[in-house]
Amino acid sequence: MADRSFLSWPFLSPRHQELHDRVEAWAVANISRLSGDGESSAAAAATVRLMVAEMGKAGLLSTAVGRDRSLRGSLDARSLCICREVLARHAGLADFSFAMQGLGTGPISLFGTEEQKERWLPSVARGTTISAFALSEKEAGSDVSALAMRAQPDGNQWRLDGAKTWISNAGIAGLYVVFARTGEAPGAKGLSAFVVEADTPGFSVAKVIDLIAPHPIGTLAFDGVRVPAANMLGSPGDGFRIAMATLDVFRSTVGAAALGFARRALDEALKHASRRKLFGQPLSDLQLTRAKLADMALAIDAAALLIYRAAWTKDVKGTRISRESSMAKLFATEEAQKVIDSAVQIFGGLGVTHGHIAEKLYREIRALRIYEGASEVQKLVIATRLLAEAQTGCPHAPVGQG
Structure with a gap:
């Protein structure tokens, strides 16, 4: 039995203890039956789909995407930590399934308009849409200011061209928060954030990447992907x-x-x-x-x-x-x-x-x-x-x- 003494620390409240016990009970009842036997990328992707759907039905993903009305803010960091700690203790893919629903929609939860939140967050919270956070590029690595992917204004739309790699949930996500260079200023100050839906023409998954601990991850290609101006989060230059x-x-x-x-x-x-x-x-x-x-x-x-x-x-x-x-x-x-x-x-x-x-x-x-x-x-x-x-x-x- 894992240590529970930390739940009484002054950093946490009774609602965090209740959340811990609720997630623990769900994990004990569900993770074994949802976990696949194989360790390929395809098997991992199938497992993530199942876990996201079941977490959505159980209401766990409301915490991940900031739709839990009992929380004080859009995202409660302690609740996120509680959920990830419990799920990771049971299975890496369970943690991954929960975490990426949060990270993938985090920019929307924190910076989206009410219209944007109502458009995209409910289906992610229900587990019917999988999300992804598309920041990394092959050459930029940890240097976000060096991102090369470009977004250019095109009437009342933006045209995105370039590639992203090491993107978790590549190929199974329904929406991606994508960071691209719009050029308001050099370096980090010239980046903006966009929501790109997976069925947008010109978007594709160029490659699936195999890892030592498999989970769905890959390279994304953007070839003249046009998104409405309403899909930008914040203002031009707010991406970093x-x-x-x-x-x-x-x-x-x-x-x-x-x-x-x-x-x-x-x-x-x-x-x-x-x-x-x-x-x-x-x-x-x-x-x-x-x-x-x-x-x-x-x-x-x-x-x-x-x-x-x-x-x-x-x-x-x-x-x-x-x-x-x-x-x-x-x-x-x-x-x-x-x-x-x-x-x-x-x-x-x-x-x-x-x-x-x-x-x-x-x-x-x-x-x-x-x-x-x-x-x-x-x-x-x-x-x-x-x-x-x-x-x-x-x-x-x-x-x-x-």
């Missing part, structure tokens, strides 16, 4: 601000997913170490094993504190959390990698056997240290914020959400 504000919220949740993986690894390692006999005694009686288990527990609690500190700051203080969310993602993902590696070591040969839970977790965790800003980028963000705060003497500035 929209992308960064969205990532500010969801980077903390990546840390929460890593935390869920780490908790599962510790739980499995504890059970195995207590049962496995070595040198005439339980593996858990060996001092080196106990030291490893202690280090794992310490890393998990420290990561949880950073994650829920960041989420609480966003929800309650309403301040910019670039530093806090980057710290949470960086520490949680790096430490989860170590925790899972320790679990593999405790399992020995079983831990490197294909299909074993420790081996699956080992593959699942690796991508989290790269996507939504690699660990090295998080260090740059943290240092940049620290230097800015040192120069201005102001640790926080209000977050603009349009």
Whole structure:
């Protein structure tokens, strides 16, 4: 049984405890039956379709897309973290299915007009439409200011030309939030955000990418894709601000997913170490094993504190959390990698056997240290914020959400 003590921390309220228990109950009842047997990209895509549909029916996706009327704001970061932690502890694809419905519509939830929200969010919340966040490009990588895809005005429309890659839900999403260069200014200030529906002429999925832990991801092609002016989020030139504000919220949740993986690894390692006999005694009686288990527990609690500190700051203080969310993602993902590696070591040969839970977790965790800003980028963000705060003497500035 995973640790529940964090639910009583002052960062969380009774409604977060209730949400945790509701998601946990859904996960126990549904994830095993929804998970496919294969580990191909096609099998992963089929599983995601099923999970999104079932999460929508259960009402879980209202939290992901900001349609839960019980929340104070459009997106409650602590609720997102709770959901991702619980789902990741049960299955990586369950976490992915939930998270991408949130990230894919995050720009709409945070910056969309009421008309745009009513047009696109309800079907995503119901699980009848799958969403995607299309930011990355082959050459730009983590340097968002270097995006090359272009959007040019064409009457009362915009014409999009270029390509995006490493886009999760490529091929199964019904709508994509796409960032393109509109040229209002050089670099980051010349980007804008658009909603592109999958059936728009000129849009296609150019390639499906296979990963070590398969999930639907690929390369998108835009060949004269025309979208109405009403599909732009915010104003021309707002794209970078929209992308960064969205990532500010969801980077903390990546840390929460890593935390869920780490908790599962510790739980499995504890059970195995207590049962496995070595040198005439339980593996858990060996001092080196106990030291490893202690280090794992310490890393998990420290990561949880950073994650829920960041989420609480966003929800309650309403301040910019670039530093806090980057710290949470960086520490949680790096430490989860170590925790899972320790679990593999405790399992020995079983831990490197294909299909074993420790081996699956080992593959699942690796991508989290790269996507939504690699660990090295998080260090740059943290240092940049620290230097800015040192120069201005102001640790926080209000977050603009349009």
